[in-house]
Amino acid sequence: MADNGILFRLLLVCFMFTSYVTTKGADYASTYIICMDKSIKPNEFSTHEHWYKSLLSSVKSVTADQNTQSADFYHYTYDTVMQGFSALLTQSELDMLEEMPGHVLSFPDPEGNIHTTHSTEFLGLDPNSGLLPRSRFGQDVIIAILDTGIWPESPSFGDHGMEPVPARWKGKCVKGTHFDPSLCNKKLIGARFFNKANLAKYGTVDFSKDYDSPRDFAGHGSHTSSTAGGNYVEGVNSYGYAQGTARGVAPAARIAMYKVVWASASERAIGSDVLAGMESAINDGADVLSLSLGFDSVTPYFKDVIALGAFAAAKKGVLVVCAAGNDGPSRKTMYNAAPWIFTVGASTIDRTFKASLKLGDGTVVNGSSFYYSGSDPQKGATISSTPLRYDEGDPACNKKLEALKVNGSVLLCFNNTSRKIIDDAIAAGAVALVLVGVDTIGVTAYPDDTFPVAVFPPGDKGAVDAVLKYASLSDPVVGIQFGVTVLGFEPAPSVVEFSSRGPSFPSPNVLKPDVIAPGVNILAAWLPDTRGLNKYYIVSGTSMSCPHVAGISALVKAVHSDWSPAAIRSALMTTSYGVDNLNHTIGDLGRNGRPATPLDLGAGQVDAQRAIDPGLVYDLSVEDYVNFLCTLNYSAHQIQAMTGNEVLCSSDLDLGSDGLNYPSFTAIFRKNSASKSSTTFKRTITNVGDSVSYYKVVVEAPQGLKIEVNPSSLTFMEKFQKLNFSVTVEAEKNTRFEYGYLSWIDNNRHVVKSPVVVLFD
Structure with a gap:
């Protein structure tokens, strides 16, 4: 829930500026977010928006043409995501604002x-x-x-x-x-x-x-x-x-x-x-x-x-x-x-839209297709044994296709994600297009109800290798069965x-x-x-x-x-x-x-x-997130830009304990550390299940990773009761990455499972 104390202690003002090019040629404008100390607002301004527009007018009066109105550059006023506004400024105008009292932070507005x-x-x-x-x-x-x-x-x-x-x-x-x-x-x-x-x-x-x-x-x-x-x-x-x-x-x-x-x-x-x-x-x-x-x-x-x-x-x-x-x-x-x-x-889900490619040597590999010939989609459409054209010297089909004599053949291209390849294949007279090494998101770049396209993603290495190997033989031929919606696909x-x-x-x-x-x-x-x-x-x-x-x-x-x-x-x-x-x-x-x-x-x-009905939850407050920011080595002004108020960070916060009450655990150890490295996490867990409940911890860890939880059991006497526990993770220095799991289990009715990850950096 919202923390009203923090909401009422907001002290920042942030400005946003979006790009344009001035008539001076060299002085370009870019989008910036500029955070200011809200308490600096002079009393003569009734609202912050009034103050913002006055500041904008002051810098425009110095740098812009006399007929330029600051209102032409004013965009949004922000009061919730931050305190401030958006407007168009050149770099020199930005420089002037950064020298004004109360400036905290500036950075470009991204795309x-x-x-x-x-x-x-x-x-x-x-x-x-x-x-x-x-x-x-x-x-x-x-x-x-x-x-x-x-x-x-x-x-x-x-x-x-x-x-x-x-x-x-x-x-x-x-x-x-x-x-x-x-x-x-x-x-x-x-x-x-x-x-x-x-x-x-x-x-x-x-x-x-x-x-x-x-x-x-x-x-x-x-x-x-x-x-x-x-x-x-x-x-x-x-x-x-x-x-x-x-x-x-x-x-x-x-x-x-x-x-x-x-x-x-x-x-x-x-x-x-x-x-x-x-x-x-x-x-x-x-x-x-x-x-x-x-x-x-x-x-x-x-x-x-x-x-x-x-x-x-x-x-x-x-x-x-x-x-x-x-x-x-x-x-x-x-x-x-x-x-x-x-x-x-x-x-993925357990539904796929299958295209089966039958190679001339009898091998069958399954890919994906959205080709719909107008027939029953549960029966699909078939291309019988047809010559396959593939150029090992130009596997992506980037060159002109006439030399391949594509007309009347199935064209094979490797790792070509351009939608244009369909138009090129049609223009060259291909009867179908087979794309291999195109990832699954690329499949949806080719939904087409007029031209047959079958796609084989790089994750299915066996299918990709089989198709490319066969295509490199002399006089390859293929058949394709298109268009079957399959439910219950495994895995x-x-x-x-x-x-x-x-x-x-x-x-x-x-x-x-x-x-x-x-x-x-x-x-x-x-x-x-x-x-x-x-x-x-x-x-x-x-x-x-x-x-x-x-x-x-x-x-x-x-x-x-x-x-x-x-x-x-x-x-x-x-x-x-x-x-x-x-x-x-x-x-x-x-x-x-x-x-x-x-x-x-x-x-x-x-x-x-x-x-x-999760049984237990790891809850977090805004103060927890503020403490987390304190562990990221951000400056006081950078944290102030996030929180909206000045924050005095405690010197004893660390990522493994007080930093964050997250439902997962990640330990980062140095590569040049001792033969074994360890850290301890502190967590608070809240009972959202039965009023009276008893949980025991179960740990899954591979060899070389030790996970100890203290205490190893938790007894809750009322709903919304909070209990604390700690997790000590010890890892041998023999890998860059290892992981396990810890679960709080309530007679198998609730299994509250969290991953535990170790990274060597």
Whole structure:
């Protein structure tokens, strides 16, 4: 819940400035966030906004042309995510502001990237029992989506069967290009757009590509919104695949769209627009914020606009759920890693859209395809034995294809993710295209109902090697069976190769991602087709995983309205699981199916049903996060930029004990340390289950890693009682990375499981 003491002690003022080029030629402007001491405001200014505009006018009067009005450069006023405003300034104007009394911190405003019929069933959500009916399907919980906008006419945003909008809601629907407030209803209760910084940097929006309104231009925002909280829609499919009834994870939840991603920025987001959207969502009364986008993964938290906004949300008791990013399978690629953010990686589900490639030597390898010939999608389409064309000297097919004599053949290309290759193959007369070494997220770059494309991801090394080896023989031929939707696919879930991995740069001592959730081949709402018909689309990415967890969090919030954001996250983390539907350790497709580690999947795959009754939770307050900031070697001004007030850090805080009461444990030891290294964590755990309960600890640790828990049992005598325990981790210096688990078990009714990770750095 929010800490009112901290809220009322806010002392910072922050300014944001977005780029433009001045007539002086050499003096360019960039976007900056500038934090100031709020107490410096002179008494003659009635409001901070009045003061901000006066400061802006003063620097403009020195550097700008006489006919330049400071109001032309003023964008947003911030009062929640930080205290300040956004405006356009040159470097020389910024320099002057930095010399003014009360200046604390300046940094550039960044740009960020945007990162179902069956997935809800795979998550175990049963409409007849458990979390869904107990939460009334998420009724009255409000999910704010910050994305590319929304297509309000989609049936997923219909309000049939819904009760009146909660009286506490303060948001609104704003008018814009091809968007009227009357398009909102009891499902879509808010729709705003934020593009002042975007317009300042890129100029007027190209209305052939975008709408100057909350309306979606790309489909991404409609997809994430309907995944989190879309209503029931029967008979949907994408190119004939994944047929069934679409519904969001929390089908009775309310949706509010905050459009912050724009075509004029090549589908990127400007930090000051995102901050304005987060501020509005928090003040409007949202319970959960879902952001399937991210900024530079190596940015420290005091320069990370999502981390800044999410910190303010935590003060208000609002949970922020973010995508982990799509830069896997390499380590240290994690986005949105702040511990007050719920960070989600991507996993597969047990549904696939199969294309079987039969090589001329009889070998059969299975890949993926969205090709739909118009026949029954359960029967698919067949290409009989046909010549295969492949150039080992140009495996990606970057050169002209005429020399390959592609006409009438199947074209094979290795590691080509360009959509243009389809057009090139068609122009060259190919009858089909086989792409190998293209990761799973690339599959959704090729949904096509007119031209056959089969994709074989690099994680399936056996299939890739078999295809390339055979293609190098003389006169190869292939046959392809397209278009079968397969349910019950094994193994599932798996960590998908594109999902970003930990540890994070800003705080490697906090395990990220927190969990994984379905993010591959997810069907949800999209833009209408060229005939104006409502369309549903299959997309992959951690962008799809994020709204799944946002929806589950909304359901848990509906049942446990008094739980803090940290308690909800803890419930989902400690009840997650680590085995697939073959009862094997969840595999990592980015490493040839080898067992995934906590750096890949965090605590595990979310379990929507178990999260409603976790037994115990690791709770966190804003003071805990402030203490954590004190351990990051940030300066006083940098911490002040995060917290909004001056902080006196204790000298005895350390990451392993007082720093953070997190539901996972990460120890970092130096490579040149002794033969054995150890550290001790201190944790406080809260009973949210039976009033009287008894837990014993169970430890799983490999050879060379010792985990001791003291005490080894906990007895709770009342609900919400808190008890303390410590965990001592000792590791031999024989590896860069090791991990185990500790679980608090209550007669097998509750299993409260946490990963324990050791890194040598």
